[in-house]
Amino acid sequence: MNWPAIYRFSPTCFLVSLLLLHTGPAAAVEPSEFVLSNGMKVLLVEVPKAPVATVQVWYKVGSRNEVMGRAGLSHMLEHMMFKGTAKYPKGTFSRLIRKNGGIDNAFTGQDFTAYFENLAADRVELALELEADRMQGLALDPNEFQTEREVVKEERRLRNEDDPQGALVETLYAQAFLSHPYHWPVIGWFTDLDAMTLEDLQRHYDTFYSPNNATLIVVGDIKAEALFPTIKNLFEPIPKGPSPKHATTAEPEQRGERRFLLKREAQVPFVMMGFRVPNYSSDDSYALNLLEAILSHGKSSRLYQSLVYDQKISLAVGAEYSLMQTDPGLFYFYSLVSPDAKVENVEDALQREITRLQSEPPSETELQRAKNQVEASRVFEQDSNFRHAMLLGESESIGAGWRRVDQFLERTQAITAKDIQRVAKQYLTQDNRTVGILVPTPSRQPEFPPAAHQGKP
Amino acid sequence: MCTPSTASQYRFSRHRFRRNRAVLVVGALLVALIGFADRGSAADLAPAKITTANGMTVVVLEQHFLPIVEVHALIRAGSAQDPPEKAGLANLTASLLDEGTITRSSKQLAEQIDFVGGSLEVKASEDFTTASARILRKDVDLGFTLLADILLRPAFPKQEFERVRSQILGEIVSDNDDPGQVAMKAFNQLVFSHHPYRWPVHGTDDTLSKITLADVQNFYSKEYLPSQTILTIVGDITMEQATALVQTHFGSWKKGAPPVRSIKKPAMIEKKTVQLSEKDLTQSTIMLGHGGISRTNPDFYAVTVMNHILGAGGFSSRLMDSIRDKQGLAYGIMSHFDARAMPGSFWINLQTKTETTNQAITGVLAEIKGLREAPVTDQELAEAKSFLMGSFPLRLDSTAKLAGVLAQVEFFGLGFEYFSQYPKWIERVTKEDVQRVAKQYLNPQHYALVVVGNLAKAKVRH
Numbered sequence: 001m002n003w004p005a006i007y008r009f010s011p012t013c014f015l016v017s018l019l020l021l022h023t024g025p026a027a028a029v030e031p032s033e034f035v036l037s038n039g040m041k042v043l044l045v046e047v048p049k050a051p052v053a054t055v056q057v058w059y060k061v062g063s064r065n066e067v068m069g070r071a072g073l074s075h076m077l078e079h080m081m082f083k084g085t086a087k088y089p090k091g092t093f094s095r096l097i098r099k100n101g102g103i104d105n106a107f108t109g110q111d112f113t114a115y116f117e118n119l120a121a122d123r124v125e126l127a128l129e130l131e132a133d134r135m136q137g138l139a140l141d142p143n144e145f146q147t148e149r150e151v152v153k154e155e156r157r158l159r160n161e162d163d164p165q166g167a168l169v170e171t172l173y174a175q176a177f178l179s180h181p182y183h184w185p186v187i188g189w190f191t192d193l194d195a196m197t198l199e200d201l202q203r204h205y206d207t208f209y210s211p212n213n214a215t216l217i218v219v220g221d222i223k224a225e226a227l228f229p230t231i232k233n234l235f236e237p238i239p240k241g242p243s244p245k246h247a248t249t250a251e252p253e254q255r256g257e258r259r260f261l262l263k264r265e266a267q268v269p270f271v272m273m274g275f276r277v278p279n280y281s282s283d284d285s286y287a288l289n290l291l292e293a294i295l296s297h298g299k300s301s302r303l304y305q306s307l308v309y310d311q312k313i314s315l316a317v318g319a320e321y322s323l324m325q326t327d328p329g330l331f332y333f334y335s336l337v338s339p340d341a342k343v344e345n346v347e348d349a350l351q352r353e354i355t356r357l358q359s360e361p362p363s364e365t366e367l368q369r370a371k372n373q374v375e376a377s378r379v380f381e382q383d384s385n386f387r388h389a390m391l392l393g394e395s396e397s398i399g400a401g402w403r404r405v406d407q408f409l410e411r412t413q414a415i416t417a418k419d420i421q422r423v424a425k426q427y428l429t430q431d432n433r434t435v436g437i438l439v440p441t442p443s444r445q446p447e448f449p450p451a452a453h454q455g456k457p
Numbered sequence: 458m459c460t461p462s463t464a465s466q467y468r469f470s471r472h473r474f475r476r477n478r479a480v481l482v483v484g485a486l487l488v489a490l491i492g493f494a495d496r497g498s499a500a501d502l503a504p505a506k507i508t509t510a511n512g513m514t515v516v517v518l519e520q521h522f523l524p525i526v527e528v529h530a531l532i533r534a535g536s537a538q539d540p541p542e543k544a545g546l547a548n549l550t551a552s553l554l555d556e557g558t559i560t561r562s563s564k565q566l567a568e569q570i571d572f573v574g575g576s577l578e579v580k581a582s583e584d585f586t587t588a589s590a591r592i593l594r595k596d597v598d599l600g601f602t603l604l605a606d607i608l609l610r611p612a613f614p615k616q617e618f619e620r621v622r623s624q625i626l627g628e629i630v631s632d633n634d635d636p637g638q639v640a641m642k643a644f645n646q647l648v649f650s651h652h653p654y655r656w657p658v659h660g661t662d663d664t665l666s667k668i669t670l671a672d673v674q675n676f677y678s679k680e681y682l683p684s685q686t687i688l689t690i691v692g693d694i695t696m697e698q699a700t701a702l703v704q705t706h707f708g709s710w711k712k713g714a715p716p717v718r719s720i721k722k723p724a725m726i727e728k729k730t731v732q733l734s735e736k737d738l739t740q741s742t743i744m745l746g747h748g749g750i751s752r753t754n755p756d757f758y759a760v761t762v763m764n765h766i767l768g769a770g771g772f773s774s775r776l777m778d779s780i781r782d783k784q785g786l787a788y789g790i791m792s793h794f795d796a797r798a799m800p801g802s803f804w805i806n807l808q809t810k811t812e813t814t815n816q817a818i819t820g821v822l823a824e825i826k827g828l829r830e831a832p833v834t835d836q837e838l839a840e841a842k843s844f845l846m847g848s849f850p851l852r853l854d855s856t857a858k859l860a861g862v863l864a865q866v867e868f869f870g871l872g873f874e875y876f877s878q879y880p881k882w883i884e885r886v887t888k889e890d891v892q893r894v895a896k897q898y899l900n901p902q903h904y905a906l907v908v909v910g911n912l913a914k915a916k917v918r919h
């Protein structure tokens with residue numbers, strides 16, 4: 001399934017904390033910020049608790065920078081970024097990192113593409129050298145591309161075709177966004193993957209992979225002062241690239257509910273309800289973020305208590321909102337329907353919780369709980385260098401900047417119960433929603449008899 | 458070559474919305490292996506261990522960088538202790554711990570932990586059950602209070618028993634939408650016939666329905682004892698504070714007679730067994746494997762190196778190179794030796810489009826044979842060892858990871874020298890060892906093969 005961004009469905013605490021930097025009991029160590037002469041931003045955070053570090057390079061390019069007919073180009077390029085350069089031919093990158101005890105990987109979202117290496121702090125330079133090398137001069141080989149395209153198609157089958165929930169999420173975005181590129185899935189459509197050419201990849205790479213469109217982040221057992229000269233030596237010689245245009249098609253206002261069904265072989269129904277809402281650039285995002293927590297963080301949250309505990313009509317239920325998006329995205333509800341429950345009842349129950357928030361403000365206890373959760377999760381998040389770096393990378397890549405994120409907690413603390421009620425009324429309206437329902441169809445053939453056949457010994 | 462992701466995810470993660478009733482989600486994200494390198498670096502950790510008067514093992518590791526504390530209880534009882542006709546008992550018992558105690562209702566427990574932004578989680582697995590509280594330092598007393606409450610004084614209310622059981626039954630139905638789960642269940646049936654590892658941890662429709670509230674209460678009374686518990690405390694807390702909190706909150710836990718355990722070895726698979734399961738999908742989910750090793754098997758480290766080269770080493774493994782990078786047949790492919798208290802299983806899993814099912818299986822078998830028939834190259838061996846040694850500290854780089862690893866080191870009786878000796882144990886593995894364990898623990902003739910997918914089109918010939 002291909003969620004528009006990584007976090008979307010990760011454990012809630014992770015989600016929340018994406019937003020806040022610095023807070024309470026343990027203020028995060030402030031990053032040292034540098035900007036190279038070619039425009040690359042560098043953020044370094046010293047965390048001496050274990051002899052390890054994470055190196056991450058975030059490019060401001062994701063599926064929102066693609067055009068109709070080439071959906072999935074950013075992600076395909078991410079895969080091709082491991083196919084080698086003149087200096088480090090195919091296979092060398094990961095082999096060198098692994099040989100040095102590190103792991104490397106990458107991920108693509110709607111708004112960004114990020115590469116990372118987690119490794120011993122004394123091997124950071126190797127990761128930097130390799131990342132600097134592939135920022136230019138990527139070898140795009142036609143044969144490698146043919147094979148990798150098949151790999152990506154397998155990935156699409158795995159996440160979107162054969163996963164009922166993945167299929168529903170993909171359709172929800174396609175319905176909620178008509179003209180904005182959030183319309184298509186990050187992994188792309190089969191026909192677009194087949195139509196993609198090496199020239200498309202080259203153009204995408206030349207346009208977006210340059211120091212002025214990237215943020216380098218290192219979090220771990222490093223000394224910023226000592227490491228910066230190395231970074232300068234490795235990255236500053238890379239010439240500044242074009243300034244990519246970041247304008248995208250605006251999404252017109254939604255005027256009336258959209259509703260769709262997805263029928264496929266499945267055991268239980270799945271319901272999603274998405275509402276178009278603002279992103280970090282609006283003050284309402286703080287209240288929406290707390291609204292999400294009140295609805296779905298922990299077993300004392302409203303949705304769990306109502307749909308899972310009291311009514312027993314959901315196996316899992318939740319609300320998700322990420323204000324960390326370049327353009328306004330979705331606030332959505334989901335419910336995995338209990339086998340004996342009716343989809344209509346689940347939808348009604350979700351709507352009742354929305355109506356309740358619109359008609360009366362949450363209690364002070366609930367509001368305080370949500371604030372405490374948001375604050376605590378920020379501290380827990382720093383337990384992982386990787387997540388700490390992701391928070392910085394994401395905030396830079398979507399245009400918010402890590403400093404802005406810094407004010408987040410303060411703004412959150414100022415939100416009142418009335419604010420929560422107000423945003424519920426303003427955005428969680430029927431005319432602004434898109435409802436998607438996965439309708440299970442019976443298996444085409446009866447389940448094969450469990451009679452195993454046995455081969456020759 | 459590397460893969461990851463799409464939007465969301467890294468490589469082999471499969472996010473689902475279910476799992477644990479509450480919020481969920483998931484994913485295995487990065488297979489957490491991890492590390493650093495050829496200097497063979499050991500981890501410099503000095504945990505302290507004590508045994509309390511009532512027989513509980515307590516392990517404490519001070520980590521003062523962040524104001525957080527992880528309190529992690531491991532109880533030496535899991536689904537391996539389920540009576541076969543009541544598979545799912547350990548899991549149901551665990552799932553009910555935080556659904557009401559003598560003094561707090563399910564909702565009160567949830568409200569208290571949620572209010573301070575902490576988490577309280579219980580999880581049963583095959584060999585043990587864990588219950589853990591993750592909390593800010595300022596709330597550490599509450600963390601101990603709630604964790605002790607659910608472990609020492611669960612009330613097992615009748616209505617919660619019924620509700621949670623229906624919830625798990627629902628999840629079992631829903632799991633059938635995940636071909637990986639379907640394949641794993643079928644595979645375990647083939648590999649662990651007549652063995653406690655045969656059944657899913659959560660049981661089956663049939664076995665869950667046979668469990669009564671009295672079964673749960675009896676299981677709890679028999680298994681949840683201080684002597685069966687390893688309590689690991691990691692974070693911003695001193696040894697003195699930790700000891701005092703343990704005494705206050707767990708001191709009253711009554712001793713009991715330790716339950717008797719019998720070690721069962723799974724029967725070796727003596728022939729090839731194939732099981733096919735029909736689903737209307739575009740890919741075949743393939744699992745191929747057989748019995749494996751226990752965690753205390755002396756060959757564990759040699760097997761770890763061998764398995765790394767075969768398919769556990771991610772982008773540098775032979776399976777990834779052959780099946781993904783050269784043939785483009787799969788997005789993810791991995792081999793696993795699940796080393797448990799009793800010998801676990803070995804398996805390779807992948808998903809490939811229906812049409813290439815046979816080609817992928819042939820490729821997998823060729824790699825298994827290859828590892829048995831010829832020694833690995835010097836370079837493969839050196840690189841595998843250097844990764845395993847070097848990545849060791851990455852396994853210990855967060856409070857949560859440390860608590861989990863410390864608890865398991867104690868559970869498996871590895872001794873704290875594990876942290877300093879691990880690199881040496883890996884370093885001494887030779888090419889001959891790798892080929893010897895490949896021949897001993899991999900079998901390309903007698904294996905279980907499970908394929909879930911569109912069988913009419915896949916035409917499995919193996």
